[in-house]
Amino acid sequence: MAKNTTKPTDEKESSSMLARVSNWFKPKKKQTDEGKAEQSPQTSANKPSAQSSEGKTGPQPRRRSRRPPRKRSSGSRKPAEDKDAIAPQKEAMIAEAATPKPKAKRRSRPPRRKAADREAAVDADGIAAEETDKVEASYKLLINTDEPEECRIVLLESGKIESFHVETVSRAQTKGNIYKGIVTAVEPNLQAAFVDYGTGKNGFLSFSDIHPEYYNREVDPDTSWKKLNIQDVVSKGQEMLIEVVKEATGNKGASITTYLSLPGRYLVLMPGSDSAGISRKIESESERSKLRKMVDAITIPEGIGYIIRTASRDITKTAISQDICFLLNLWEEIKKKGQTAKAPALLHKEQNIISRFLRDSYTTEINEILVDDEEALAQVKNFLELLPATQKRVTNVKMHKGTQPLFHQFHVEKQIEQIFQPTVSLPSGGSIVISPTEALVAIDVNSGSTGKDKNFEETIFLANMEAAEELSRQLKLRDLGGLIVVDFIDMRDAKHVRAVEKKVRDCMKRDKAKVDFSRISKFGLMQISRQKMAAPVQMGSYNICPHCKGRGMVRSVETQALVHLRHIHTGVIREHVKKVSCRLPAEVAEYLLSKKHEDLMELEQQHQAKIIIESDPTMTPTEGKIEFLKG
Numbered sequence: 001m002a003k004n005t006t007k008p009t010d011e012k013e014s015s016s017m018l019a020r021v022s023n024w025f026k027p028k029k030k031q032t033d034e035g036k037a038e039q040s041p042q043t044s045a046n047k048p049s050a051q052s053s054e055g056k057t058g059p060q061p062r063r064r065s066r067r068p069p070r071k072r073s074s075g076s077r078k079p080a081e082d083k084d085a086i087a088p089q090k091e092a093m094i095a096e097a098a099t100p101k102p103k104a105k106r107r108s109r110p111p112r113r114k115a116a117d118r119e120a121a122v123d124a125d126g127i128a129a130e131e132t133d134k135v136e137a138s139y140k141l142l143i144n145t146d147e148p149e150e151c152r153i154v155l156l157e158s159g160k161i162e163s164f165h166v167e168t169v170s171r172a173q174t175k176g177n178i179y180k181g182i183v184t185a186v187e188p189n190l191q192a193a194f195v196d197y198g199t200g201k202n203g204f205l206s207f208s209d210i211h212p213e214y215y216n217r218e219v220d221p222d223t224s225w226k227k228l229n230i231q232d233v234v235s236k237g238q239e240m241l242i243e244v245v246k247e248a249t250g251n252k253g254a255s256i257t258t259y260l261s262l263p264g265r266y267l268v269l270m271p272g273s274d275s276a277g278i279s280r281k282i283e284s285e286s287e288r289s290k291l292r293k294m295v296d297a298i299t300i301p302e303g304i305g306y307i308i309r310t311a312s313r314d315i316t317k318t319a320i321s322q323d324i325c326f327l328l329n330l331w332e333e334i335k336k337k338g339q340t341a342k343a344p345a346l347l348h349k350e351q352n353i354i355s356r357f358l359r360d361s362y363t364t365e366i367n368e369i370l371v372d373d374e375e376a377l378a379q380v381k382n383f384l385e386l387l388p389a390t391q392k393r394v395t396n397v398k399m400h401k402g403t404q405p406l407f408h409q410f411h412v413e414k415q416i417e418q419i420f421q422p423t424v425s426l427p428s429g430g431s432i433v434i435s436p437t438e439a440l441v442a443i444d445v446n447s448g449s450t451g452k453d454k455n456f457e458e459t460i461f462l463a464n465m466e467a468a469e470e471l472s473r474q475l476k477l478r479d480l481g482g483l484i485v486v487d488f489i490d491m492r493d494a495k496h497v498r499a500v501e502k503k504v505r506d507c508m509k510r511d512k513a514k515v516d517f518s519r520i521s522k523f524g525l526m527q528i529s530r531q532k533m534a535a536p537v538q539m540g541s542y543n544i545c546p547h548c549k550g551r552g553m554v555r556s557v558e559t560q561a562l563v564h565l566r567h568i569h570t571g572v573i574r575e576h577v578k579k580v581s582c583r584l585p586a587e588v589a590e591y592l593l594s595k596k597h598e599d600l601m602e603l604e605q606q607h608q609a610k611i612i613i614e615s616d617p618t619m620t621p622t623e624g625k626i627e628f629l630k631g
Helices: 009-024 033-046 080-098 285-296 317-340 353-361 374-385 413-419 456-478 494-510 557-572 586-595 597-607
Strands: 139-144 150-157 160-168 178-187 192-196 203-206 239-246 255-257 267-271 276-278 304-308 345-348 366-371 396-399 423-425 431-436 441-446 482-487 515-517 525-530 577-585 610-616 625-630
Touching: 150 353, 160 353, 160 413, 160 456, 178 317, 203 239, 267 317, 276 285, 285 304, 285 317, 304 317, 317 345, 353 374, 366 374, 374 396, 413 456, 431 456, 441 456, 456 482, 456 494, 494 515, 494 525, 557 577, 557 586, 557 597, 557 625, 577 586, 586 597, 586 610, 597 610
Parallel strands: 139 366, 203 255, 276 304, 366 396, 441 482, 577 610
Antiparallel strands: 139 150, 150 160, 178 192, 178 239, 178 345, 192 203, 239 255, 267 304, 423 431, 431 441, 482 525, 515 525, 577 625
C-alpha cells in the first residue's frame, strides 16, 4: 500500500507562506557579471520571452528585481496568518480604485457682459472689422415751426441726426427760384455776363449756361459755344429768364443759368432741352426700361426734356402722369408771367422748406413724423395722401403735445449746437477740426487720447477710420462744398491707407451731392470735391462778428492803446491844432492815462496842445473816436 505523502491543504499553504516570508529576510548573494552571463542563456532557453515568441531577435531588456517590502517595527507587525485575510480586502480596494469615477459636473460660468464701447480690431489684411448688432435703423422726422421766424427740420437715425435743414426769415432760400433778369454787363475776359434779377446783388451767368435761343444773332445749331465769343451773341440790356442754381456766399454773387428745371416728386422737367435720363441710383435694367416706357406713353411737348428721379422706383403710370401734367401747367404759367412782367421780376418761387424736404427726401423708411404746428401737420398729411398705393406705408404723423419743446424731448438741441462748432469729438478720444475758408474747407484729424495703451500704428489707423466716417456726415450736415482738403494722420502701412480711402468713399455714397475723391498723398492729404447743394447751414443762423470781422481775434488792450497814441501823435503835430478830444473804450483809456501819462504830457508841452481822454464803457474794444480841434 502506497504511503500518502500529501500534506493537508492548510498545512501546505501555511508552510509555503512561511517559506516565502523567510526567504525575504535572507541576505542576497552578489552575482558577478560572468554568473549573470551564464544564467541568462538558461533562463532564455527554459522561458522564452514575448519578443522571441513573436519572431523578434536582439538584446532583451533586463528585468528589474522585485523590491522587498519595508521592514515594520515589531509592535506594528502583524502575524503572517492575517495576510490571507487581508488579501481579499486589498484586491477589492484596488478594483475600486481602478473603477473610473464619474466626473463632477462643472459649474457653468455666467457670460460676461458685452462692452458698451467696442473697439475696432485690425485683421490680418489690416482692415478694421467692427462687430455691430444687426438691428434695423429707425428713422424719425421732426419738424419744428412753432416760431414764425425760423423753421427747422431734423431727420434722426436711431436718435442721431442724419440731416438738418433750417430756413429763417432773415435769409430765405433763393435757389430754385426763376426770375426775369436783365444783363447789366458782359465780360469778354471771363466769358460771362452779370445779370440783375432783383435781389440787390447781380448774378454770375457763365457763357456755357446761356441757351442758344437768347443769342442776338442766328448761329448754326451745331456750333458749340466754345467756338463763339460772348460779346458777339449777348448784349447789355438784354432780358432773359434765369434760375438760381447756387446761393450767394460772401462777396460772391449767386450762380445762375438759363437752362431751367422744374422738380417734381417723381420727375424733373427741363424746358428748352431735348435730353431724357433716369437716375443712376435706379440700377435695375428692367425697372429703367419700365419707367422709360411709361414716360414715352405720355405726350410731352417738343423741346422739353426730363429726368426720372429715384423716388419713381415702383411707381404707377397714373402717378407719374399726374406729376408731368402738374409740371407742364406750371411751366405754362411761368411763360405767361415772363411775357408780361417787367425785368427784374420774380416769376416762380420755390416751395417752402417742408414741401421741399418731403418732395426731395421723403422715403418709406421714415417710421414717424412729429410736428409742433397745426399748419405743418396738415401739410404733411396732404403730401402723404397724394402718394400712390405702391409707396404708401404706415408712417405715423403726430402732433407734439409734450411739456418740453419737441427738439429738447429727443435731445436734438445739443447735436445741433455741435454742427456750428469747429471741433467734433470722435468715439475713441480723437477729434476733427473743420475750418471753412474762402477758397476751400480744411479738415484736420487729431488722434488725441485714442488707444493710449495700444500699438501706435493701430491707434493712428483707428483715429483715421473714425474721422473718415464722421467727416462725411459733417459735410452733409453743414452743407459744405467746393474743394475739401483732409489732413489725415500719417500711416505707414499701405493697407491702412487703402482702407481709409475705401471708408471715405463708402460713407459718402449716401450723400446726394456729386462727390469726387483723390488718393491719400504721401503727405497724408486727401482732396474731396463736393457739389454745393445750398449755402452753408451757418450762413442762415450766424452773422460775421463786427469786431473781429470773422478772424476770431481782436487786438489786445496794449496794442489798441498804442495805435491810438500814434494817431494822436500824428495829428497833434499839424499846425494850429490846439485841442485833441479822445473818446475810447474803458480799458484802453485807463491804459493810456496810467501807463502813457508821461508821453501825453510831453506831447502837450512840445506842441502846445491840450489832450483830453474820456472813457466810454459802451464802446467795444475795437472802437474809438479822436477829434483834432484847431485854435
